[in-house]
Amino acid sequence: MHCGKYIKSQTVKLCIVVLHIDGIRSPLASRCYSHAKVETDEEFDARWVTYFSKPDIDAWELKKGMNTLIGYDLVPEAKILDSALRACRRLNDLASAIRILEAVKDKSGPHKDIYPYLIQELQPTLIELGISTPEDLGMDKL
Amino acid sequence: MLFSFRMLATRALSLVGKRAISTSICLRGGHGVAKVDDYALPAYFDRRENPLPDVQFVTELSAVQKSLKEKEKGSWATLSNEEKIALYRISFKQSFAEMNEGTKEWKSVIAGMFFFIGMTGLVVLWQRKFVYGPVPPTFESEWKEKEVQRMLDMRINPVEGFSAKWDYENKEWKK
Numbered sequence: 001m002h003c004g005k006y007i008k009s010q011t012v013k014l015c016i017v018v019l020h021i022d023g024i025r026s027p028l029a030s031r032c033y034s035h036a037k038v039e040t041d042e043e044f045d046a047r048w049v050t051y052f053s054k055p056d057i058d059a060w061e062l063k064k065g066m067n068t069l070i071g072y073d074l075v076p077e078a079k080i081l082d083s084a085l086r087a088c089r090r091l092n093d094l095a096s097a098i099r100i101l102e103a104v105k106d107k108s109g110p111h112k113d114i115y116p117y118l119i120q121e122l123q124p125t126l127i128e129l130g131i132s133t134p135e136d137l138g139m140d141k142l
Numbered sequence: 143m144l145f146s147f148r149m150l151a152t153r154a155l156s157l158v159g160k161r162a163i164s165t166s167i168c169l170r171g172g173h174g175v176a177k178v179d180d181y182a183l184p185a186y187f188d189r190r191e192n193p194l195p196d197v198q199f200v201t202e203l204s205a206v207q208k209s210l211k212e213k214e215k216g217s218w219a220t221l222s223n224e225e226k227i228a229l230y231r232i233s234f235k236q237s238f239a240e241m242n243e244g245t246k247e248w249k250s251v252i253a254g255m256f257f258f259i260g261m262t263g264l265v266v267l268w269q270r271k272f273v274y275g276p277v278p279p280t281f282e283s284e285w286k287e288k289e290v291q292r293m294l295d296m297r298i299n300p301v302e303g304f305s306a307k308w309d310y311e312n313k314e315w316k317k
Contacts, residue, residue, distance in 0.1 A: 062194070063194040063195075063196065066193060066194050067191075067192050067193065067194055070191060070192075070193055071191060089218075092214050092215045093214075093233075094214055094218050094221070094226060094229050094230075095229050095230045095232065095233035095234060096194055096233065098226070098230055099193050099194060099230070099233070099234060100193065100194075102193070102237065102238040103190075103193035103238065105238070106190055106238050106242070129218060130217055130218030130219030130220070130221070131218060132223065132226055134237070134238075134239075136223070137223055137226055137227050137230075138223075139227065139230070139237045139238075139239065140237075140238075140239050141239060142239050142240060142243060
């Protein structure tokens with residue numbers, strides 16, 4: 001596959017890519033997408049773990065970080081949540097820790113198996129910090 | 143004329159220097175700051191997409207709550223479930239379960255729908271009785287019989303439609 005000639009029109013500049021299949025040539029137009037680097041999942045996770053790991057994180061930063069994270073179209077990984085829960089501990093804020101667990105469960109939506117998995121992954125941290133899950137406190141019921 | 147205008151302007155400006163005219167807020171001795179209304183301050187609200195609001199729900203803590211907040215600085219494992227719930231309720235008004243709870247509004251909506259459909263039905267019945275005149279004579283069965291006979295005589299749709307279903311030999315509808 002080699003790039004053919006560039007054809008300039010008045011409004012659109014197309015790159016016609018010519019495909020060679022068994023001697024038959026068929027023109028294929030390639031799209032001009034952005035060449036910006038896409039962040040990988042690992043980079044995303046690492047960035048957020050670092051954000052919440054800041055030793056002198058303040059309450060505003062915790063709230064801002066958490067609200068932003070919940071705004072994304074994903075359920076945060078256990079390690080990000082672990083970092084956030086430890087940030088709550090540094091800020092002496094148990095209520096926010098419980099709220100984060102509630103928010104994550106809500107964020108999972110119809111995928112009911114995500115939350116139990118996350119709780120299982122976070123169990124060591126929850127025990128270490130003494131955080132009760134909303135279920136333990138009966139807050140998931142009305 | 144021009145000279146007199148300039149004179150007035152300079153006299154006015156000199157008065158500003160003597161603080162005889164307050165032309166800006168800063169001359170009012172610090173009382174010029176606008177009053178901050180409640181709606182301009184960060185507010186508390188329960189939203190799924192904003193799990194940690196800008197402010198705590200309870201702003202004025204009672205003595206019990208204050209001591210609880212002090213206890214929160216220690217190990218959380220020493221807190222009882224009731225204390226943990228109390229801490230939660232200081233910071234937040236409704237839990238996620240409570241804020242996501244549905245209302246019973248749909249029952250009112252369905253009831254309203256049925257009611258208005260019923261009302262419309264009554265209006266239609268009233269119209270039939272009191273508004274519309276008699277139905278044309280062409281609906282009477284005697285007329286209809288003659289109409290059908292005429293259609294058959296004219297061989298309406300003889301291939302696949304109306305007359306095709308009539309058996310002309312036996313003078314009856316085809317089975």
